[in-house]
Amino acid sequence: MGPIRVDEGAERLHRLTKELIRRYQFRDWNQICCYGVSISQCHILDVLAEEGDLTMQQLAKRMFKSVSTMTRVVSQLVRRGYVKRHQDPEDRRIVHVSITPQGKAIVAAINRDLIETQKAILKAIPSDQWAGAFKVLEALAQGARRWQETCCKP
Secondary structure (H helix, E strand, C coil): CCCCCHHHHHHHHHHHHHHHHHHHHHHHHHHHHHHCCCHHHHHHHHHHHHHCCEEHHHHHHHHCCCHHHHHHHHHHHHHHCCEEEEECCCCCCCEEEEECHHHHHHHHHHHHHHHHHHHHHHHCCCHHHHHHHHHHHHHHHHHHHHHHHHHCCC
């Protein structure tokens, strides 16, 4: 058996990632939505918990969404008390967003549940294969970042 050609590899990668993403989306719907937040809202809270205060433009860029979309979703999170907005003191046209203690608490609870799911998934894989799986996932993530940086500049 010879090396896999790039077109064959791309088809196989497509099938495998499609299944993996579908299963993770199902997991996310089941575990995140029971907290009363949408998947998009959860991703925003997660980014703000990790990165701290961001402008709406920075947040939109990290979420791969338009500023208008982020404004709508952030407004929902502000109403729930999970994030707060404030204008930049030097340029009032710039709006900053930061996570509140309530937002941090909901993200922490969601992440605890998701990590429990990850433990169950890992237990189904022999532990001597974990390092290889992590290495492949890191390489795929890096490849996706490089592709996105070159193909999808605004």
